[in-house]
Amino acid sequence: xxxxxxxxxxxxxxxSLTLVACGGQQVVEVTxxxxxxxxxxVEVTxxxxxxxxxTITEEVEVTxxxxxxxxxxxxxxxxxxxxLSAPGSVGGGIxxxxxxxxxxxxxxxxxxxxxRPIELxxxxxxGLPERGTAVAERLIEENGAVGIIGEYHSAVGLTMKEVCHExxxxxxxxxxxxxxxxxxxxxxxxxxxxxxxxxASQQINWLEALGFEYVVIIAENTDYGVPASQAQVDFMTERxxxxxxxxxxxxxxxxxxxxTRIQEGERTPDxxxxxxxxxxxxxxxxxxxxxxxxxxxxxxxxxxxxxINAEYWDNVPDGNYCAYLRVGLTPNNYNDITKxxxxxxxxxFDRPAPSFALATYDSVYVMxxxxxxxxxxxxxxxxxxxxxxxVTLAQGHYYFPYGMNNPVPDDQxxxxxxxxxxxxxxxxxxxxxxxxxxxxxxxxxxxxxTHGTALIPYGETP
Amino acid sequence: xxxxxxxxxxxxxxxxxxxxGILGGVRTPNVYRHKNxxxxxxxxxxxxxxxxxxxxxxxxxxxxxxxxxxxxxxxxGILLSIALYRVFALYDxxxxxxxxxxxxxxxxxxxxQIGFIYALMAVxxxxxxxxxxxxSFAHGQHYMIGGFISFFFLKWMAESVGIPINPLWxxxxxxxxxxxxxxxxxPLFLRPMHQGKIERPGEYAILVTFGLAFxxxxxxxxIVGPFPQKAPGYTPGIGMINMGPWMLGSLELGPxxxxxxxxVASGASVLLIGLLLIFLNRTWIGRALRAVSMDKQAAAVxxxxxxxxxxxxxxxxxxxxxxSGAALVPIFSWVPWIGAEAAGRSFVIIVxxxxxxxxxxxxxxxxxxxxxxxxxxxxxxxxRGLAYKAAFGLxxxxxMLLLRPTGLFGRKET
Numbered sequence: 001x002x003x004x005x006x007x008x009x010x011x012x013x014x015x016s017l018t019l020v021a022c023g024g025q026q027v028v029e030v031t032x033x034x035x036x037x038x039x040x041x042v043e044v045t046x047x048x049x050x051x052x053x054x055t056i057t058e059e060v061e062v063t064x065x066x067x068x069x070x071x072x073x074x075x076x077x078x079x080x081x082x083x084l085s086a087p088g089s090v091g092g093g094i095x096x097x098x099x100x101x102x103x104x105x106x107x108x109x110x111x112x113x114x115x116r117p118i119e120l121x122x123x124x125x126x127g128l129p130e131r132g133t134a135v136a137e138r139l140i141e142e143n144g145a146v147g148i149i150g151e152y153h154s155a156v157g158l159t160m161k162e163v164c165h166e167x168x169x170x171x172x173x174x175x176x177x178x179x180x181x182x183x184x185x186x187x188x189x190x191x192x193x194x195x196x197x198x199x200a201s202q203q204i205n206w207l208e209a210l211g212f213e214y215v216v217i218i219a220e221n222t223d224y225g226v227p228a229s230q231a232q233v234d235f236m237t238e239r240x241x242x243x244x245x246x247x248x249x250x251x252x253x254x255x256x257x258x259x260t261r262i263q264e265g266e267r268t269p270d271x272x273x274x275x276x277x278x279x280x281x282x283x284x285x286x287x288x289x290x291x292x293x294x295x296x297x298x299x300x301x302x303x304x305x306x307x308i309n310a311e312y313w314d315n316v317p318d319g320n321y322c323a324y325l326r327v328g329l330t331p332n333n334y335n336d337i338t339k340x341x342x343x344x345x346x347x348x349f350d351r352p353a354p355s356f357a358l359a360t361y362d363s364v365y366v367m368x369x370x371x372x373x374x375x376x377x378x379x380x381x382x383x384x385x386x387x388x389x390x391v392t393l394a395q396g397h398y399y400f401p402y403g404m405n406n407p408v409p410d411d412q413x414x415x416x417x418x419x420x421x422x423x424x425x426x427x428x429x430x431x432x433x434x435x436x437x438x439x440x441x442x443x444x445x446x447x448x449x450t451h452g453t454a455l456i457p458y459g460e461t462p
Numbered sequence: 463x464x465x466x467x468x469x470x471x472x473x474x475x476x477x478x479x480x481x482x483g484i485l486g487g488v489r490t491p492n493v494y495r496h497k498n499x500x501x502x503x504x505x506x507x508x509x510x511x512x513x514x515x516x517x518x519x520x521x522x523x524x525x526x527x528x529x530x531x532x533x534x535x536x537x538x539g540i541l542l543s544i545a546l547y548r549v550f551a552l553y554d555x556x557x558x559x560x561x562x563x564x565x566x567x568x569x570x571x572x573x574x575q576i577g578f579i580y581a582l583m584a585v586x587x588x589x590x591x592x593x594x595x596x597x598s599f600a601h602g603q604h605y606m607i608g609g610f611i612s613f614f615f616l617k618w619m620a621e622s623v624g625i626p627i628n629p630l631w632x633x634x635x636x637x638x639x640x641x642x643x644x645x646x647x648x649p650l651f652l653r654p655m656h657q658g659k660i661e662r663p664g665e666y667a668i669l670v671t672f673g674l675a676f677x678x679x680x681x682x683x684x685i686v687g688p689f690p691q692k693a694p695g696y697t698p699g700i701g702m703i704n705m706g707p708w709m710l711g712s713l714e715l716g717p718x719x720x721x722x723x724x725x726v727a728s729g730a731s732v733l734l735i736g737l738l739l740i741f742l743n744r745t746w747i748g749r750a751l752r753a754v755s756m757d758k759q760a761a762a763v764x765x766x767x768x769x770x771x772x773x774x775x776x777x778x779x780x781x782x783x784x785x786s787g788a789a790l791v792p793i794f795s796w797v798p799w800i801g802a803e804a805a806g807r808s809f810v811i812i813v814x815x816x817x818x819x820x821x822x823x824x825x826x827x828x829x830x831x832x833x834x835x836x837x838x839x840x841x842x843x844x845x846r847g848l849a850y851k852a853a854f855g856l857x858x859x860x861x862m863l864l865l866r867p868t869g870l871f872g873r874k875e876t
Contacts, residue, residue, distance in 0.1 A: 086799030090688035221849045247849040251803055253794040256572050256721070257838035258848040264558050264565050279690035279795040286692075286795075290721050315692045315795045349687075 075119035076112075076377060078104070078367055079139030079148040080360070081132070081160065087251050088127025089278040091309075092152040095345070096174065096360040097122045099353065100150060102344055103364035113372045120364070121145065125156045127250075129223070132156035136163035136171075146377040147171065147370075149363035152356065154178035154196075155223035164188045170370070170383050172363040175356035178227055183414040187383055187404060190418040192359045192366070192395070194327050194425060196228040197413060202425045203273070203302070203325060204235035206444040209454050210300075212270035214242045216262055218255075218284055219275040221247040228275050242267075250280050255287045263293050273302040281306055282315035289318035297458045308428075308437045310351035321458050323429040323443060328355025328395060330426065330448075331438045338394045352438070355395065355423075362393040387418070396422055431456045471553045475546075479513045486512025486520050487865075493524045503530045506865050510538035514545060550840070559840035564717040569839040570832065571718050575728040577831020579789060582731040583804060584811035584823040585738060586782030592755040592818030593775035596652065599671040601783050602805025603678035604643065606798060608636035608784025609791035610686055613693045620694075629693050633730055633788040640784025644777035647674060656772055675801075682798040690795035696726035727789040734785060735824055738778075742820065751775055755818060807852075810859045816872025825870055830855045 080100045082093035104120040112118055121143050123135040132151070139145040140163070148164060148171045151157045157176030164171035165186040173181055173191045177199065182191050207215060215236060219229035229245045236243045246258055262269070272294045274281050281304035288294045288301060295301035300323060306312070307324035316322070329338060331352075338353075341361050345353035366389055373388070374381035387403040400418050402408040408416050427444040428437065441451040441462060451462040490508025491501035507530045511519040528534075551560040558565045587601045598604075612632030620626040651670045655663040713720045742748035753761035754771040762768055787801075794800070811830050815822025837854030841847035862869060 086797075086802060090683070090797070090799065091690075094688050244845060246845050246847075249849055249851065252848065252851060253790075253800075253803075254576055254834075255848065256576075256724075257569060257835045257851070258844075260565070260568060260572070261558060261839055261844055261847065264562060279797050282690055282692075282795040287721075290723070291719070309689070311689045311691070315690050317692075317694075349689075 075117040076114070076371060077119050077121060077143055077145045078364065079136070079143060079145030080120055080122040080150040080364075081125045081135055081139075081148065081156070082122065082150050082152050082360075083127040083156075084122075084124035085126050088125060088156075089152055091278065092175065092354075092356060093124065095349070095354060095357040096150050096152060098348055099341060099345065099357040099361035100364050102341065103361045103368075107364070107368050113368050114375065118364075118368060122150070125151065125153070125160075127153040127156060129155045129159040132159040133163055136160045137167070140167045140169050145169065146379070147367045147382060149367055150174050150360050151176050153222070153224060154181065154227075157181050158223055161186060161189045168379050170367070170379060170386055172367055172386070174359040174363045176224075178223055179231070179413070179415040180227070181415075182417050182419045185408075185414065185417045188379070190366075190386055190400065190420075192363055192398065192420050192423075193356065194423040195415050195419065196224070196231045197415065198423070199325060199327070199425060200228065200231040200235050202445070203427065204232065204239060204241070206427050206454065207236070207241060207271060208239045209444065209446075210270075212241060212300075214267050214269050216269040216272045217243060217245045217275055218258075218272065219245055219247055220250050220277060220280065222250060224277065225275050232273065232275070244269075248276060248280070248284070250276070250278070252280060253283055255284050256291065259284075259287055259291055259293055263291060268298050269294075270298075271300040271302050274304045276304055277306065279315065282312070285319050285322060286316045289316065295319075295321040295458050300455065300458075306354075307430075308352075308354065312437075313434045317433070320430055320433045320435075321456065323427055323455070326426050326428045326437070326442075327423060328358060329424050330442065333424070335392065335394075335396075337392070341394045358394040362395050362398065365393050366391070366398060396424070429456050431460075431462060471549065475549050475553075478516065482512035482516040482520070483509045484512075486510070486523075490520070490523065494527055497527055499527055500529075503532075503535065507534045507538060509865065510535065510542055514538055514542045554842045557840060557842060559836070565839070566836075567717050568719055569835050571720060572724075573832035573835030574828060575720070575724045575831070576835065577828035578728040578731040578735070579724075579786060579827075580807060580811060580831050581824045581827025582734055582789065583783050583786035584808040584815070584827050585735055585820055586779035586786070587805075587808045588812040588815065588818055588820060588823040589738075589751075589782070590776055590779035591812065592820075593751060594652065594656075594667075594772050596655075596667040596671070597809070598776070598779065599668065599805070600674040600678060601779070601808060602801025602803075603675045603682075604640050604780040604783035604801075605787040605804050606796070606801035607643065607678060607682065608640045608787030609796045609800070610682060610691070610787075610798075611636040611639040611784065612788035612791050613691050613796060614686075616693050626694070629696055629788070629792045630726070630730065632693060632791070633785050636788035637781045637785040641777045641781035643784075644780030645773060647780075648773045648776035652776065653769060653772065656769060679798055679801070686798060688797065690797050691791075692795050693792040695723045695792045723793050727793055730789050731786070734782065735820075738782070739820065747774070807855070810855055813869055814859055814862050816869030819869070819871035822869055822871030829858060833858050 082096040083089050084093040084097065100120055100122060104118050107113065108117045121139060123139060125131045125135055136148060139148055147169060148160070151160060151173055152175045154176045157173050158178060158180060161171060161181055161184060165188050168188060170188050171190065173193060175193045176191070177194055177196045179195050179197050182189060217229045217232055219225035225247065233243050233245060246262065248255065248258065272288060274284050276284055285301065285303050293299065301319065301321065303319060303322040303324040305325045305327055307319070307322060308326055312319065334342065338358065341358055342353045345357060366386060369391060370382045370385035370389065371377060373385040387400055387405065389398050389400060391398055398420055401421060402412070402416050403418055408414060426442050426448050428440040429443045430440045441456055442448045443454050443456070453462060456462050487505050487509035490504045494501040494504045508520070508523065511523055554560065583605055587598060590596060590598050612629060612635060615635045616627065616629060616632050652667065654660055655666055660666045713722050713725060742752060750761065750766040751771050751774065753764065753766055754768050758768045807830065811826035812823050814829060815826030833854050834851050838847040838851050841850065
C-alpha cells in the first residue's frame with residue numbers, strides 16, 4: 001500500500017500537468033478561431049445584402065469585445081534598466097525609474113498602444129556589466145519584453161547592447177555616453193543621450209578658447225570614465241593642450257593622497273576636470289577645494305555634470321566658481337512637455353529633472369510610438385519605426401539621421417549610427433554660493449553666453 | 463647602479479625577495495626543529511632575514527639559532543623597510559616620495575588621521591567578535607545609520623530648533639541611537655543562539671546579521687532617499703556653537719598641512735578609543751566583558767552573566783560604528799550604501815590586528831590607513847595610484863595571513 005500511494009500521486013501529478021498543458025493549448029486555439037471568424041465575416045460583409053450585413057456586423061462587434069478583453073489581459077511589455085542599488089548611481093536609477101513610469105502611466109491613460117496597455121518592468125542593474133547581460137536576457141526571455149529602454153552606466157550599456165543584438169530586440173539607451181554603444185552599428189541599438197566624444201569636443205573647445213595649456217583629468221576607472229578621459233586626451237593632444245589622467249575607483253571616499261600628489265606636482269594645472277559620477281564626484285570636488293587645489297585663481301574646477309543637482313551645495317559647500325557641463329535644455333528652452341515632466345519630477349523629488357530623467361521619459365514614448373506605428377510587436381517592424389521617429393518630446397525634436405536606409409557616411413563618426421544628434425550641451429559656471437543652476441552663468445559656447453565671458457575669474461562677480 | 467635600467471632593478475629586487483624570503487621562511491623553522499628548539503616566530507624572522515640579507519643573514523641565523531622574539535621581528539622589519547625604500551629610490555628617483563620629504567610627512571599625517579577613524583569602526587566589530595564570537599555583517603549599516611542620525615539631528619537643531627550646533631554633538635547622539643539599535647537587536651535575534659535554541663549557530667549568525675544589513679540599508683534608502691547628504695563641517699577648537707555655516711579649510715603646522723575637519727574627526731576617534739580602553743581595563747563591567755571574551759564559563763562562575771555581556775558588547779560595538787559614521791558625515795558625502803566598503807575594510811583591519819583584539823584593531827586601522835595613503839602617494843604610476851588604493855591594504859592583509867594567521871595581536875585557539 002505504501003508503495004502504491006506515491007505511484008498514485010505521481011500519476012495524478014502527471015495527469016494534472018497533461019491537463020493543464022492541454023488546457024493552455026485549448027485557450028489559444030479558441031482565441032485563434034474567434035479571430036479567423038472575424039476575418040471571414042468582414043470579408044463577407046462587403047458582398048452580401050444589407051440585412052445580412054447588419055447581422056454580421058453584430059457578430060463582428062462581439063468578436064471585437066472578445067479581442068479587447070483578451071488584449072487587456074495581455075499588455076505589451078517594455079523592459080527598462082537602471083541602477084537601483086550600489087555600486088551603481090542609485091539616485092540616477094531612481095530618477096530614471098520615476099520618469100519611465102510617468103510616461104507609461106500617461107500612455108496607458110490615453111488608451112495604451114494598439115489598444116493594449118503597456119507594462120513597464122524596471123530592473124536594477126547595480127551599474128555592473130554582468131548584471132546588464134543577465135537582466136537584459138531575463139527581460140527578453142522570461143518577461144517577454146518587446147523592447148528595452150534606459151540604463152545609466154556605459155559599462156552596463158555595453159553588455160546590454162550585445163544581448164539586444166543577439167536576441168534581435170530594439171533597445172533605446174537613455175544615459176550611456178560610451179561611443180561604442182552606437183558605434184557598433186547594431187540594427188537594434190539606439191541612443192537618446194550624448195556621447196563621450198560629443199561632450200569632450202565641447203569641453204575642449206572651451207578649454208582651447210581659454211588658452212589653457214595643462215589640464216588634469218580625474219576619471220573613474222569604468223567603461224564611462226576610461227573612454228571619456230581618452231576622448232578628452234585625444235582632443236587636447238590635437239589642440240596642443242598637455243594633460244594627465246588620474247583614475248579612481250567609484251565609491252572611494254578619501255582622495256587626499258592623489259589630490260596632494262597633483263598639488264605637489266611640477267606643473268600647476270590650468271584646470272582639473274572631474275569625470276567621476278554620483279556622490280564620488282562630490283567627494284573629489286569638495287576635497288579639491290578643502291586643500292586649496294581648485295577652484296583657485298590659477299586652477300579652474302570643472303565639476304562633473306551632477307553639479308547641476310540640488311544636493312551639490314550640501315556636498316560641495318566650497319564649490320563656488322566650479323564650472324560644469326550641462327547636458328540638456330536650460331529652462332528658457334523648455335517646451336510644454338519638458339515643463340510637465342519637470343513639474344512632476346519636482347513634486348516627487350523637490351529638484352529639477354536632470355537630462356537623463358527626461359531622456360528616459362522620452363525613450364518610453366519613442367518606443368511606444370514605434371510599436372504603435374509598426375502596428376505589431378515584430379522587432380523588425382519596431383526597429384524600422386524607431387528609425388523613422390519624428391517627434392518632439394521633453395528633450396526636443398527626435399530623429400535618427402543615420403540608420404539602415406541611410407548609412408553613416410565616411411566623414412561622420414561611427415557613433416552617429418542610430419544616434420540622436422541634437423542633445424544640448426553647454427558649459428555653466430557658478431558664481432554665488434548656493435546658486436540655483438538655472439541662474440548660473442552659461443560660459444560656453446559663445447552663442448549661449450549669459451554674462452559675456454568664457455570664464456568668471458575666481459573671487460569675482462560678473 | 464645609475465646605469466641599470468629601472469625595470470631590472472624592480473625585477474631583480476622582486477626575485478631576491480621571493481627566493482630568499484621563501485627559503486628563509488621555509489627552512490628556518492625546520493632548522494630550529496632539527497636542533498630541538500622552539501620554532502615559534504622563526505618563520506617570520508627567517509623570511510624577513512632572507513629578504514633583507516639573503517645568505518649573509520640566513521647562514522648565521524641557521525648556525526647560531528638564537529632565541530627569537532618580537533624585537534628581532536621589529537628590527538628586521540624596520541631595516542627591510544629602509545632597504546626597500548632605498549631600492550625604490552633607485553627605481554623611481556623622480557618620485558615625490560623620494561624627492562620631497564614634506565610630501566611624505568603630509569601623506570603620513572593623512573594616513574594616520576584616516577587610520578584612527580578606520581580604527582574606531584573596526585574596534586566595534588572586533589569587540590562584538592571578541593565577546594560573542596560573531597562577525598556582524600550589519601556593522602557597515604550601523605556606521606551608515608550613525609552618519610544619518612547625526613546628519614538629521616544637526617539639521618533638525620539648525621532648522622527646527624534654530625540652534626546650529628557642532629557636529630561633535632551629532633557623534634554623541636548617533637552613539638546613543640545606534641547603541642539602542644544594538645541593544646534591541648541582540649536580545650531578539652542573537653541571544654537565542656547563545657541559549658542553545660539554534661541548531662546551527664554559526665550559519666544563523668551570518669544570516670541574521672546579513673538580514674539586518676539588508677533591512678537597515680533598504681529601509682534607510684526608502685526613508686532618506688538616494689541623494690547624497692553631508693553635515694556642516696566642524697569648527698576648530700572646542701567651541702560647541704558653530705562660528706559659521708561652513709568652517710572648512712586646512713591647518714598648517716610647519717611642513718604638515720592638515721584638513722581641520724579630518725583632524726577633529728580623528729581626534730574624536732582617538733578620544734573614544736581611549737575611553738573604551740579605560741572602560742575595558744579600569745571598570746568592573748569592562749573587566750567582566752574581557753573575562754567573557756576569555757572564558758565564558760569561568761566568567762559565569764565568577765558571577766558574570768554572559769548573556770548580559772553579549773548584549774552590552776553588541777550595543778557598544780554598534781555604538782562605536784555609529785559614532786565612527788557620525789564623525790565622518792561632515793567629511794564625506796553620505797548615502798545609504800556607504801557602509802558596504804567601510805565594513806569590508808573593517809573586516810580586513812580586525813583580521814590584520816587579530817580577531818577580538820581591541821589594540822589589534824587600533825593598530826590594524828593605523829596600518830591600513832598608512833598603507834593606503836602611502837601606496838597611493840608613492841605608486842610609481844601616479845595616474846593609477848588611487849585606482850589600486852584598496853589593493854595596497856589587501857596586500858598587507860594577504861601577507862599577514864601568510865606569515866601570522868592569528869593577526870598582530872591575535873590569540874591562538876587552544
